[in-house]
Amino acid sequence: MRLGSFLKNRSIFLLTQGLVLSFIIILLAVVDIGIYAIIYVSSFFIITNVVAFIFEYIRKNNFYKGVLQNLENLDKKFLLSEMVEEPNFDEGIILYQILKETNKSMNDNIAKYKISSEEYREYIETWVHEIKTPIASTLLIIENNNNEVTRNIRTEIDKLDAFVEQALFYSRSNNVEKDYAIRGVILKDLVNQTIKGNSRNLIESKVLIELQKLDYEIFTDSKWFEFIVSQIITNSIKYKKDNPKIVFHAIENDNNIVFYITDNGIGIPENELSKVFDKGFTGQNGRKYAKSTGIGLYLAQKLCHKLGLSIGITSKINEGTTIFITFPRGHHNLR
Amino acid sequence: MSKIFIIEDDDIIRTELNNLLSKYGYVCESSTDFERVIDNVISAAADLVLLDINLPMFDGYYICREIRQRSNVPIIIVTSRANELDELMSMNLGADDFITKPYNTQILLAHISAILKRTVNNETINTISHKGVILHTTKSIVEYNGQTAELTKNELRILSTLMNNKGNIISRDDIMNDLWQSDEFIDDNTLTVNINRLRKKLESIDIFDFLVTRRGQGYVV
Structure with a gap:
């Protein structure tokens, strides 16, 4: 709150106070009470007014400044009403009540949608x-x-x-934390399990499976992880070329284990690679193949993040695509 | 022969499970009287119980607990609900195994035979015979007129699948799928090699024209 605008908002009051003061001065001059008395009365009048104004300004300024500062610092702006203390002047009280009231109404609304979803x-x-x-x-x-x-x-x-x-x-996928159990599992067992789950589809599409070194212990939830790998396998089958092949391998680094799924499919254009994890993105391949939904990789990434894993992709058109999932190590191994 | 008791309220699943398990040499019994199902299980003296969770009258968990209080019969819980909590609860209530629907029938059969192998020592399950050819599945040996030949893991699996479905044509894809279930992710060419080797082994003990190729369809014994 600027002092200028504060005074401007009170211009009518100031004007009337000025008129009152001039009226008093004229009145005192007419009754011929003496110049000192006039100066004394008018300065008393002005000083009390200024003090009252300063006091009001400080009080309001403190309140609004606090409100604005809270608003700026808050991550979730709608929590503002919880942070504001009830002021002791009328306008502030009205604002305070409005905030409380709208917040409550919004909470009710959110609750309604939460319940329905x-x-x-x-x-x-x-x-x-x-x-x-x-x-x-x-x-x-x-x-x-x-x-x-x-x-x-x-x-x-x-x-x-x-x-x-x-x-x-x-x-x-929005409530992963309600239904998961992170355990130490051998990556190879999970991969085998997932391949078996997709066996019909893979055999029918005549996909050659190549398993390289996968005997690493990783920490994850088997069910969610198998689902993620299934989505990737399904994509490899969908976008296959002649003599399809999927290679599974993993590399152990100092602080992580990276699991690679590589196919020799049709590949993804470079300018689309950054978008493949977006929801609903199907790209050039998706337009050619009606089966694309743009959900598979989106879900895979979302679940990876919920499980604390990172997922990435590299691809070359006509050569194939590699998806890699990184399992952090170290703090997980402490158990 | 092992007797399996099926507790399942869906008529079609019950009948089809019955057919499937009978085909693989199990005797099946079931009951639709869900009020007295626990008594029926006990009096049937089955070797294994397949139990669905969503049932009328009592849910599967209750039945599982009640059976467990009166008998040590192995119980496999079959359910469409697939979360950690359900699995945990099943195990805590004394179930031996937990399979989620829709199951791969080969996996279901594998779970059943694994549990039965542990609980009852049943020699008859371990041999299959057809047209005088006897397959010893535990010893991985094929026998004909007193002559024997040893089989590799893949050959055994192929021959036992075909002999379990004697008279029916089994497609190459089905045989491959079967092998894949034991973590052997072989391709088309490897299957051809395996079949040829198996044929040679059969011929070495004078079994001719046993494993027949049906062009474009698969194999039959």
Whole structure:
């Protein structure tokens, strides 16, 4: 609050005070009371006014300055009303009450959306579990009636199952911390497990699997990690070329273990590499292949971050793509 | 032969599991009387129980605990809910294993046979015979008219898959998928090599025209 604007806002009051003062001076002059008395009365009048103004200015300035400073320092601006102390002048009290009131109303609104999005998430989870039963029974029927037709149906059911799985993990991805257990696991076991989970798809696409040294202990949640690797494998199959091949290998450094998944697929143009982890990004390859959703890698990155891992990508068009996941070491090993 | 008791409220899954397990030489029993299912399990004297979690009347956890109080029969919990808590709860209530739906049937069979191997020593499961050819799965030996030949891990797996499905054509992809389940991620060419070697071994003990190729479809014994 500037002093200038403070005074300007009180111009009418100042003007009337001026008029009152001149009226008093004229009155005193008319009754011929003497020049000293006039100076004494008017200076008393001016001094009391100035003191009152200074006092008011300091009080208001302190309050508004505090409010603005709080607002600037706050990470979540809507918490402002919690930080402001109730002032002792009318305008401030009104502002204070407005802040409290709007904040409360916004909290109510947020709570409403929180509840509805939570309900939706719960519904999706129940739905996924419900639909797993018919998928399981279809797969059993296929297994018991193995022929050309049912084999083709199984391929489609497997895709269906993968989509259902993705929906489940998507709805859970905001609450990873509610459902995970970080344990020491051998990277090779996780990779084997994931390959087995995608075996039908990989065999049908005639993908050659090459496992290099993977006997490292890493600390992560198996379920989430397998899902991440599944998304990457699915992409490698989607964007394959002739004689597809996926190589899994890992390198141990001083303070981390880096796990590489390399394919010899169609690759990604360099100018799109920075965007592949964005939600909904499908790029040039995505336009050529209708199956792209732009969700797989987005989810993979999101989950990696929640698990404290970093994920990166390198690619060369017509040569292939490498995704690498870095497991930090050191503080994890202390257990 | 081992007897498996299936507790599952979905009719189709129950019937199809029944068919599948019968095909692999297990005797199956099930009950739809969920109020008295625990008594039924005990009186059936099964070697293993497959238990679903979402059931009418009582949930699977309750049934698991009740069975465990009265019997040591191995229990595999089969569920569509796949989170840490469910798994933990199943194990705490005395279940021996936990499989999530939709399961790969080969994995389910592997879990069943692993648990049975641990709990009952059943010799009959370990040999399969067809047209006079006897396969000893634990010893990895194939026998015909008193002559024997040793098989490698892959050859054994291929032959046992074919003999378990005698008379049915098994596609190359299915055989590969089967091998992949034991962490052997072989490609098409390796499978051809394995099949050829297996044929030679069979011929070395005078088994001819046993493993038949159906062009474009797969193999059959």
